[in-house]
């Protein structure tokens with residue numbers, strides 16, 4: 001069984017985001033981490049491999065700058081067998097569809113895959129798109145934002161939380177998934193895993209970027225919120241709050 | 253003539269709230285571009301079909317398969333977009349909508365803009381928060397069709413006297429299917445959809461105090477309950493109520509944060525709310541920097557007083 005997991009290097013959620021030239025994030029001094037949702041994807045891939053036993057393998061793939069080696073080593077330390085780093089000279093300008101195009105081409109060449117895992121969202125551009133798009137390009141069904149997964153008899157059954165409801169989905173294998181918090185508890189890399197990761201194969205491939213499908217015309221800090229005010233202290237402030245909500249803000 | 257294709261979600265024969273906004277936004281774009289709004293429903297919308305004209309549709313296409321299929325719905329949308337030479341494909345940035353946008357873009361060989369909070373009708377430049385709201389991007393789709401999903405509570409709903417022509421079309425088959433949809437039993441709206449939210453954090457002290465928030469939610473029409481991650485991780489509240497980076501992104505008119513410190517990952521999920529109220533006993537809590545109105549105080553005192561005051565106003 002061949003399992004593929006897509007991971008991305010992203011700024012830590014606590015990192016201050018500065019804009020460099022009105023168009024891109026300035027990476028200077030920013031701490032980068034493995035995308036939190038991709039941890040769920042990696043964990044699920046590893047569990048499926050362990051359940052399958054035998055010669056099942058987990059391959060991790062990323063498109064990113066050379067520094068993304070660090071995140072791939074983390075994934076290898078967690079237990080993946082091999083990693084592929086697709087690099088190019090201009091990570092900052094990549095949009096979801098161009099990313100999906102490159103990733104799908106590479107996945108296709110190296111396939112076929114039995115199971116494919118993505119995070120539901122990369123917490124940089126917050127696009128929620130690469131997983132379903134890559135799956136579409138590979139001609140695979142994709143169950144997205146899943147919080148439960150069962151695989152049996154050539155079929156995947158998964159659950160996801162939608163607005164005000166819970167949905168159960170089914171698809172035949174091979175199948176792709178995008179992973180939401182709640183699916184599992186990602187493991188930490190053990191010391192042994194970290195040592196082993198150093199000897200695992202990490203292939204680096206230089207790729208050409210397709211033309212961008214989304215052009216960024218401006219990147220800016222969020223507009224400042226209109227200054228707020230403390231209406232008072234304790235229960236005594238409540239009547240003034242309600243008055244302000246009704247008469248000033250008009251939200252009640 | 254320019255076609256704006258609005259891909260809509262229905263449940264139990266009713267148009268979902270976020271899709272009402274999608275139709276409203278489609279109407280705005282169509283009016284600015286002398287175009288028309290074609291609405292596409294990929295599930296039997298029942299009674300909803302006929303009413304879509306009133307929400308802004310000129311024409312309604314019903315491609316109802318028996319069960320929702322993500323890949324099937326995307327293929328149907330892509331086919332209709334080609335057939336109608338759509339200039340824009342709009343959908344809601346809901347779980348289902350987010351699932352479809354990348355697929356439709358892939359099938360149409362174009363780009364997409366996800367979770368948009370605004371659009372310029374002339375230039376079709378889309379505004380979208382990125383990095384969990386720590387920056388805002390303006391983007392233009394370069395491909396032949398602009399696919400975009402819209403964040404809830406940012407686009408006006410249109411109500412007008414109009415009938416739309418309803419046509420049945422064939423749905424495309426898909427490999428994946430939704431086999432069951434279990435609606436939550438709660439009478440309250442989902443936090444991701446609600447126009448008003450009251451959320452509790454660790455400062456609430458424990459799950460036994462949630463009745464304080466529930467009483468307020470009962471007094472305010474359409475108010476949903478939300479929670480911080482600390483509270484969800486502690487098992488006080490279900491993950492479906494979590495607001496933030498690893499929870500839901502909400503953008504209500506009113507967001508009340510009670511006993512929530514305002515960590516950056518929490519802000520990521522709610523900082524595009526129109527009015528933010530913070531109730532916290534620590535005057536230095538970061539949430540106050542983002543609040544429109546703040547009360548420094550103990551939730552155990554402030555919330556009962558707030559409930560009483562709201563009940564007096566008789567808002568229901």
Ligand SMILES: Cc1cc2nc3c(=O)[nH]c(=O)nc-3n(C[C@H](O)[C@H](O)[C@H](O)COP(=O)(O)OP(=O)(O)OC[C@H]3O[C@@H](n4cnc5c(N)ncnc54)[C@H](O)[C@@H]3O)c2cc1C
Nearest residue numbers: 453454455480481482496497498499511513517518533551
């Ligand atoms: C990758 C990542 C993702 C994350 N995702 C999310 C997310 O999606 N959502 C999220 O919320 N967090 C998220 N977090 C966690 C976040 O960093 C905070 O830990 C969390 O938001 C804190 O929750 P809290 O405000 O309820 O608790 P605390 O930070 O403990 O704050 C409690 C607040 O209550 C106040 N208080 C205490 N008692 C009272 C009282 N009696 N009356 C009034 N006020 C009182 C205190 O002054 C304090 O400000 C994430 C973290 C990481 C690293």
Ligand SMILES: Nc1ncnc2c1ncn2[C@@H]1O[C@H](COP(=O)(O)O)[C@@H](O)[C@H]1O
Nearest residue numbers: 006062063118119121122127128129130
């Ligand atoms: N550059 C990338 N390299 C590898 N995987 C990616 C990349 N960008 C996105 N992904 C995958 O797609 C998911 C969704 O990303 P996005 O659509 O950007 O929110 C991520 O959680 C990853 O699993």
